[in-house]
Amino acid sequence: MKLDIIANELNWKLLTKISLTKIDIDTGYSGDLLSDVLANCEPGSLWITIQKHKNILGVAAAKDISAVILAGGIIPDDALIETAEKRDLAVFTTEETAFITSGKLYRLLKKDGV
Amino acid sequence: MKEEDCLLKFEIQGGEFLDSGESSVVIKDYLKKIGIPHPFIRRVLIATYEAEMNVVAHAERGTLCFMIAEKTVVIRVQDKGPGIPDVDLAMQKGYSTATQEVRQMGFGAGMGLPNMKQNSDTLIINTEVGTGTEVIMEFTL
Ligand SMILES: Nc1ncnc2c1ncn2[C@@H]1O[C@H](COP(=O)(O)OP(=O)(O)OP(=O)(O)O)[C@@H](O)[C@H]1O
Ligand SMILES: [Mg+2]
Numbered sequence: 453m454k455l456d457i458i459a460n461e462l463n464w465k466l467l468t469k470i471s472l473t474k475i476d477i478d479t480g481y482s483g484d485l486l487s488d489v490l491a492n493c494e495p496g497s498l499w500i501t502i503q504k505h506k507n508i509l510g511v512a513a514a515k516d517i518s519a520v521i522l523a524g525g526i527i528p529d530d531a532l533i534e535t536a537e538k539r540d541l542a543v544f545t546t547e548e549t550a551f552i553t554s555g556k557l558y559r560l561l562k563k564d565g566v
Numbered sequence: 567m568k569e570e571d572c573l574l575k576f577e578i579q580g581g582e583f584l585d586s587g588e589s590s591v592v593i594k595d596y597l598k599k600i601g602i603p604h605p606f607i608r609r610v611l612i613a614t615y616e617a618e619m620n621v622v623a624h625a626e627r628g629t630l631c632f633m634i635a636e637k638t639v640v641i642r643v644q645d646k647g648p649g650i651p652d653v654d655l656a657m658q659k660g661y662s663t664a665t666q667e668v669r670q671m672g673f674g675a676g677m678g679l680p681n682m683k684q685n686s687d688t689l690i691i692n693t694e695v696g697t698g699t700e701v702i703m704e705f706t707l
Contacts, residue, residue, distance in 0.1 A: 486673060487681055495604075
């Protein structure tokens, strides 16, 4: 499913100025322990987390993660957004919790048949 | 493996969480450019990131050296730090001595060393308590 459609449907706020139309998502992973994400997240996933420090960028790079959703209203600093933009990584924020966000995303992807 | 064989070299500062993880991106670009397949790159990056983060989380400072010899990528991370008293114990999934501060940033699952083992073809750990640790990982194409 196209990322711009997902983001629109679930009302996520995009923080990085990058184009979403080319990004296809078929699964996601939620986790705040970086080693767990490195071990278990499927490459190319969308990642739901409440971590907002720069190290999430290294994890995203290693796992070819194409989008990070900061749940619970988490807002990162400008430096993170700037670096993420340079690396073409979509970073969103949402007021909803990681639980709600995961549930909604799961339902949406399921409906889409992925 | 000698110092001058390092194709890419990075300094790592203990405790500096905010600027770490950069080496993964530089190494990724390098391997991409020379046409290495994605799944292989991913293995290298996961293990490298974990090794780098262990210096940041547990040691004072260190260096990361990236080498390619024949069909093998070698990552060597050397640090000055407390060393690892019991390597077998440290290798166990879930074992961690990470501080509360480190845990708040999402480290301390005790999965870093197991991830390094899982993603490399050989993992060698030389460590001396009170002096430091050397981690050498090989990835064969
Ligand atoms: N370079 C190092 N210097 C000193 N101790 C280390 C070093 N690397 C690992 N250790 C010790 O081994 C333990 C296990 O390391 P491991 O990477 O598996 O987990 P962690 O770093 O605690 O958590 P995680 O990697 O999941 O964020 C650490 O908690 C620490 O006690
Ligand atoms: Mg670790």
